[in-house]
Amino acid sequence: MMREPKQDRSRATRQRLLEATIECLADSGWAATSVSVVAERAGVSRGATQHHFPTREDLITASLEYMFDSRMTLIDDGDLDAAPEVGRTEAVVTRIVDQYCGTLFKAALQVWTAAAADQELRRRIVPLEERFGRVAHRVAVRQLGVEDDADPVVHRMVQATLDLGRGLGLADVLTDDSRRRAEIVRNWATQLDAVLADARRRRARDVRTG
Template structure:
């Protein structure tokens, strides 16, 4: 049901993602869905948690394949940007947009956003091998996450992959040089 919720959000948007639509996509009855998730908000909140857990498991698995030495920073930045251009991000974006106008949904999403933000930052720091105790490095990592999110937003309405790839290369070289300077 949770994967069906994510798919519906990513493909059809917030308004079209109803309990009935999710139940149909999942091949279960609406009653069965509502047994586990009494409200649409409960279902979507659970889907957000599932998206987060799925993404973190992917990030841990991908970390093993990251190159050591030259090319690592670009590989990390590329993976971050890939996440923000993925269906999971598109689904989350639908929920974040709805939460901006719905106080009840906002109250559910804000704690998750804080949790997701902290873990995403920590994961980026770990993958970059950066010293997050340095305030400048902390801001550089946060700027990288903000850049990745912005590139993801730019990709929502049209394929921006060519420009995005060029930006990733340039930012990775700037970040690599900046982190190297900070390490000395």
């Protein structure tokens, strides 16, 4: 039987460590996420772990990058491009909210909390979260079929949708908030749909009279 190439094994080990870090952060919190705990959870020796990530800070920073990429993959899955127009807005809002209610967000929340009291960690995480916010907004605009994000009302509503998702994710940390969350998503999607429809009508009117 052919052995897996060394480079592939190294990449697989690195990914296991990053995934184990995220799971540990979400399940056990910041203080409990040590290099040794992560290594044990990933089934990797401490020496191999330190080969990839010499310090805890290196491991956490790499995990933040991995969380960013994974969160963007979840929010930008692409399937909605083929979704029917009816119910599309609710489908987009649901996807955004679901992204904030999963393991990745819970892990990120642990890091945010730690960063509030750790200036060096805050220096590392703020640029990543600012980048995530910008990309998430662009993705939401595209998925919602927004024609003019320069419209201040539309821009604020899209941003409010992302803020709503974050707030509902926080509400879900301690208790299962799924039933209330589903109703909020439906109601918000109805309001957002009305705003987007009104913006399309204004745009069409401006084109005709322009």
